[in-house]
Ligand SMILES: Nc1ncnc2c1ncn2[C@@H]1O[C@H](COP(=O)(O)OP(=O)(O)OP(=O)(O)O)[C@@H](O)[C@H]1O
C-alpha cells in the first residue's frame with residue numbers, strides 16, 4: 001500500500017501459552033491507520049481488541065508473545081526497535097487511554113504535578129513553565145477552574161472528569177497516535193458524548209490519529225471514520241463507517257449491524273446467537289463457521305479465507321466473496 005500511512009499492521013499474530021494449551025488470540029490481523037483519522041476496532045468481548053492494542057504498545061507479557069507480523073509506525077517496524085528506542089515512542093508519539101483511567105493516575109500526586117511532569121520530561125521545561133502548560137492543557141479539555149484543579153488529587157475528580165484529565169495528560173506531548181481502549185465505557189451518555197467530542201477535537205486541533213476500541217456500535221458510528229470488525233482473533237471486514245453500516249458484507253458484520261433497529265435502542269454485540277469459539281482450539285478455517293447462517297460446508301472449515309478488496313477500501317474476509 002503506497003498511500004501515506006501512520007500505522008501499518010501486517011499479519012500480526014499473538015499467542016498466549018497457557019497450561020491448557022496455546023491460545024491463538026490474534027491470527028494474522030492486518031489494518032492501517034492514516035494520519036488524522038479515527039479508526040475503530042469493534043467486536044464482542046474476547047475477540048482480541050485489547051490484545052491488539054497491547055501488542056502495538058509492546059505490552060504483551062508472558063505467557064503471551066507476539067509470534068509474527070510487522071507493526072510499521074511512521075515507516076519504522078516497532079517490533080524490531082531496541083527497547084530503549086521504543087520507549088522514546090511510547091508515551092510520546094503513541095499514547096494511550098484505557099477504561100477507568102483513574103487507576104492509571106498516581107493517587108498520591110496532585111493532578112497538576114502529574115501533567116507538568118510530562119512537559120518537563122518531554123519538553124525540558126522549567127517547573128513553573130510546565131505548570132503553566134498543565135493549566136493550559138486542562139483548560140483545553142474544559143476542566144473548570146483549571147488553576148485551582150491542578151492542586152487536586154485524582155480521587156477528587158468524578159469518573160468523567162478524571163477521564164478528561166487523562167486525555168489532557170495523554171495529549172500533552174501532541175502524540176501522533178492515541179490508542180483509546182473503551183474510553184467511555186461505564187460513563188453516562190452525556191459524559192460519554194463529551195469525551196468523544198474532546199477526542200475528535202484533539203484530532204482536529206493537533207492532528208492526532210485515534211485507534212478507538214469499543215464494543216458500542218453507536219459510539220463507533222458517531223466517532224470513527226473507518227472501522228474494522230473483529231471476530232475471534234480475525235479482522236473480518238474493514239470499510240468506511242458509512243459503507244460498513246450501509247452495506248455490511250461479512251455475515252458476522254451483517255448480524256452485528258442488522259441488530260441496530262433504532263438509535264435509541266442499545267443493542268449489545270453479544271446479542272448475536274452462539275459463542276465466540278474457544279481460541280485454545282479454534283476452527284482451522286473461518287472462525288465464524290459455527291455461528292454463520294451462510295456457511296458453505298466443505299469450504300469454510302477447510303481454509304482461512306483471504307482478505308479481499310470488494311470495492312475500493314472495502315475489505316472482507318469470507319469465502320462467500322471469493323472469485324467475485
Ligand atoms: N494475560 C492473558 N493471559 C491469558 N489469556 C489472555 C490474557 N489476555 C488476554 N487473554 C485472552 O485473549 C482473548 C482476547 O482478550 P481481549 O482482552 O483482547 O478481548 P477484548 O476483545 O478486548 O474483550 P473485551 O471487550 O471484553 O475487553 C481472551 O480470550 C482472553 O481470555
Ligand SMILES: [Mg+2]
Pocket residue numbers: 049050051181
Ligand atoms: Mg478489551
